[in-house]
Amino acid sequence: MRISPSLAIVGSGQFGLSSRFDCHLYAVQAPEGVVLFDAGSGLKHDVVLAHLRNEFADLSRGAIVVTHAHPDHVCGLAALAGALGWPVYASAQAKQIIESGDEAAAGLVVTRAMGGYPPDLRLAPCSIEGIYEDGVPLHLCGLSLTPIAVRGHSPDSFVFLCQLDGLRTLFSADVVFYGGVLGLINVDGSDLAGYRADLPKLAPLSVEALLPAHGLFTLRFGQRHIDTALTQLAKGFVPRMVGQGDLIL
Ligand SMILES: [Zn+2]
Numbered sequence: 001m002r003i004s005p006s007l008a009i010v011g012s013g014q015f016g017l018s019s020r021f022d023c024h025l026y027a028v029q030a031p032e033g034v035v036l037f038d039a040g041s042g043l044k045h046d047v048v049l050a051h052l053r054n055e056f057a058d059l060s061r062g063a064i065v066v067t068h069a070h071p072d073h074v075c076g077l078a079a080l081a082g083a084l085g086w087p088v089y090a091s092a093q094a095k096q097i098i099e100s101g102d103e104a105a106a107g108l109v110v111t112r113a114m115g116g117y118p119p120d121l122r123l124a125p126c127s128i129e130g131i132y133e134d135g136v137p138l139h140l141c142g143l144s145l146t147p148i149a150v151r152g153h154s155p156d157s158f159v160f161l162c163q164l165d166g167l168r169t170l171f172s173a174d175v176v177f178y179g180g181v182l183g184l185i186n187v188d189g190s191d192l193a194g195y196r197a198d199l200p201k202l203a204p205l206s207v208e209a210l211l212p213a214h215g216l217f218t219l220r221f222g223q224r225h226i227d228t229a230l231t232q233l234a235k236g237f238v239p240r241m242v243g244q245g246d247l248i249l
Contacts, residue, residue: 004165004219008029009027011023017051021041022048022076033142035065035143036052036062038065040075049083063088063140065160066098066128070107071106071108072117074123100125146160149198150176152195153183159172168205168208176229177214177215178215181247186243199233
């Protein structure tokens with residue numbers, strides 16, 4: 001599904017595009033290839049591949065960027081990277097989890113036991129070719145991305161800032177969602193202290209397009225959603241967070 005001239009969404013549980021256990025999978029037509037953000041659960045990786053083939057004429061060159069090592073983002077990595085032959089980029093922390101297939105560190109053991117994922121879902125190890133670091137520009141297929149580390153949803157969570165189709169764009173992963181909802185979850189590694197420490201890094205970005213990995217996305221006034229989250233975090237109460245009431249599941 002095309003979002004803007006160079007941006008497509010090629011997998012999503014909530015939008016009914018692939019497995020219901022998939023996060024949103026965004027893909028960008030960069031000058032020298034296709035850049036895919038996250039890989040989903042892998043439960044319907046063939047459907048994700050079909051969407052990629054429909055949206056992009058040439059898949060001979062590309063790269064996969066992992067935002068963090070949670071099951072709905074990385075369990076499909078080995079299958080997708082294998083089928084596409086693209087290098088995978090991750091943080092040093094996520095690399096360790098993904099290359100060792102550490103299901104406990106990925107949060108899969110506990111969330112599978114909670115019934116959040118099918119009992120047979122596994123994290124297949126996958127090689128990570130490139131490491132990105134906080135604030136160090138990452139150039140992939142001619143696309144320039146700035147990775148920003150934001151703890152709170154998980155210790156290894158990153159968001160990515162770039163210019164896309166004339167819009168200042170933030171791939172906000174599970175860090176901050178539409179409406180200023182935070183990705184605080186009931187799993188080890190998720191905590192408000194991380195958000196309090198790191199979310200203010202997103203205050204001066206003047207984001208137009210906000211592309212979270214769940215729920216709605218927007219191409220305009222994205223910064224308002226980030227600022228809403230920051231305003232709530234500055235108060236002495238627990239902010240709106242994912243999974244509460246009708247907020248994003
Ligand atoms: Zn996550």
